[in-house]
Amino acid sequence: MNAHDPIRRCILLGERAPRESLIRLALSPDGAVFPDVRAKAPGRGAWIGVTRAELESAIAKGKLKAALARAFKTGPIAIPDDLPDMIAAALERAVLDRLGLEARTGNLLTGAEKIEAAARSGKLHLLLHAADAGTDGNRKLDQAWRVGKDEEGSDLRGLALPVPRTILAVALGRQNVVHIGLTERDAARRVSETLTRWLHFIGSHPALPTCETVSQGASALQIIPTGAGNSVADDDTCEELE
Template identity: 55%
Template sequence: MRTPPNERLTSDIAEPVLPDTSGSERRCILSGDNAPRDMLVRLAISPDGLVLPDVAAKAPGRGAWIGVSRAALETALTEGHLKRALMRAFKGASLSIPDDLGQRVEAALARHLGDRLGLELRSGKIVLGSARIEEQARAGRLAALLHAADSSEDGRRKLDQAWRVGREAEGSGERGQVLPLDRNALSVALGRDNVVHLGVAGHAGDMRAAMRVQQAVSRLSRFVADGGSPPDAAAPDARDMMDITGRDTPGHSDRPTAGRSAHDEYGKD
């Protein structure tokens, strides 16, 4: 089912945005780790001081970035670490942190992914229906293969095998990614009945749609997983997919990119 509506600071989806290749990084206020912006979640404050997720990173003013799992966020909230970190981030501003912030972040990320899938469907990049997905997969016309969280093992196995054939990767064990969304959520997002599997059209020379989808998938998967790791370790994240296109992978270097601040924990965007 679709997650309950939450307050929005702004629209949760931006028009096609590729993973950040500029080297711009932000520091998680809880873990202290640096990572590319597109792998983190921005928090911002509403005019009345309520701390809310800003997953599109479009809200005005200062922002604070987090890159931890929901479990870690909720622990930090309970133990007071989050409040202290946010007070530093927002320079002592009067803040109100909702008790259900973890749920709000997860809901915003799920909505962001659903919106992205909807945009790609309207642009003709989403392939639906098991028979059509299998046909396109075997022909090597899918850049990504995704399965609902409640999809059957048998259904996944058949399509995964077809995908490996099309990628000339038989025997590799490669498989599509199991999403942290069930068939009901996918059906609502795409306006179709009983969406259990979907493919993202593309090939080695055109991975843009798959990269946009994978960016949204990775952030949600990392947030809902214990320890902040994607539940399906075999599935590539947006940075892995950059390697397929031959372009540079967003770096984790501690050295600033020339002319820019590589690590901006709170500043305006």
């Protein structure tokens, strides 16, 4: 993160964080709330940085509706019963789309042999495994990555994604995607950002397995102290400040 990254305020926690760490909520013309995880919908947006469990609690207690009413300052607001499901699905889709884009631009490897070769030569920046990948295969690639990073004996290892190989294969347009390696630093950062936000929301908090992109154990909600020098919207709507 740099000093020019857009900062937003979570309407439920009151804490400020980079926009990429938060989830934007928007209103349809009829007042229904929907997730706008790509922050593309027109009009005002309200931002949240909570986990799914925290969101469900806020909905049940009426806190989300009250916060949205303050943020949007509009007519009646309807919160869909399946809003948490909608957000989880949208975040998963964002991760899969990002992986697919990196595959099309040549920044992504599949196939254990190719990934192992890149890992041992120090060219791997992020390592991911399908949820149903075999333990032995994971360990072999994890070890190759540690060797290439000169970090033997450390806990550096690939991340097991919460989706199986069939889902990854469809997203990447390839067959039998069991392991994924990112070989370009910025590509690994982009994937890490979308992954961190998704994993934080669904309540999975493993440290992302990359030294260059995300600090070990970092939360998706990277709190920004008041007066840190970043531009922030003054009200809870946190409108676009491009």
